[in-house]
């Protein structure tokens with residue numbers, strides 16, 4: 001279990017945590033200074049910095065400091081403090097204003113030997129990528145664009161388990177945070193009323209007998225509006241804002257997703273993948289339906305039956321054969 005001692009926590013994180021615990025009541029400068037182990041002047045300097053980032057913090061001589069509202073920004077220390085105790089995913093969080101792709105950053109960290117569990121967010125990506133070589137539109141500030149570094153002890157053919165676990169985690173967290181009917185479309189698209197709201201890109205570095213590292217790249221359209229999508233995507237893409245009619249703060253959503261990812265990852269790592277698949281199957285709109293699957297130039301039709309122990313889809317073809325599918329594009333047939 002990873003729980004960073006208070007002295008290691010960023011001062012901002014500890015400060016925001018103390019203000020949140022104040023529950024709308026003020027916390028005095030003296031109390032904050034004692035709790036954080038820094039001078040009152042240092043507390044003041046950090047409060048000023050947080051205000052600059054958009055946190056509305058009231059200061060009064062009698063009531064002390066009070067957190068009135070937090071902005072819709074991704075602040076690494078604040079997310080760490082909100083996340084609290086996790087096994088692996090989210091014990092290290094880094095936020096970039098702009099990057100080519102968060103998966104590129106994670107890839108570099110992997111080769112630098114960084115521990116698994118680090119999560120890299122970006123406010124925007126200039127070369128966000130999706131599955132099957134597609135582009136992933138990542139406009140500034142309207143979504144969650146992030147990647148997670150994992151080093152699971154498994155064979156490369158078992159790595160599909162992690163995509164399955166990530167899809168279940170994402171779906172559960174989005175449902176819990178929004179109350180929307182989010183569904184998984186095999187293999188790893190998240191849909192609301194048939195439109196795509198989030199996607200997962202798993203990239204693997206492996207040798208024949210084992211995974212070296214794996215990058216889970218996750219994109220969630222949170223506050224995107226139709227103008228944020230290119231014309232050809234407007235009919236097939238959606239966002240949480242488009243579905244609920246209201247903008248939402250991204251950090252609490254990110255924290256809920258990371259917590260759920262961590263829970264599902266520990267299931268995979270402790271030999272409890274069957275618990276993940278049963279949860280996944282209940283969330284998946286493709287299961288039990290007649291489907292067509294396009295894999296490169298090949299098209300197959302059949303009924304999506306279940307997932308196997310490695311996370312591959314078992315497709316019952318028209319000829320009654322059971323085919324094992326690990327990638328491709330699926331369409332549910334009417």
Ligand code: BTN
Pocket residue numbers: 100101102103125127128129130131132134136138144145146147188189198199200201217218219220
């Ligand atoms: C898909 O559905 O095609 C997968 C989309 C994955 C997008 C995310 S955004 C964060 C990470 N960085 C990338 O370049 N891609 C993934």
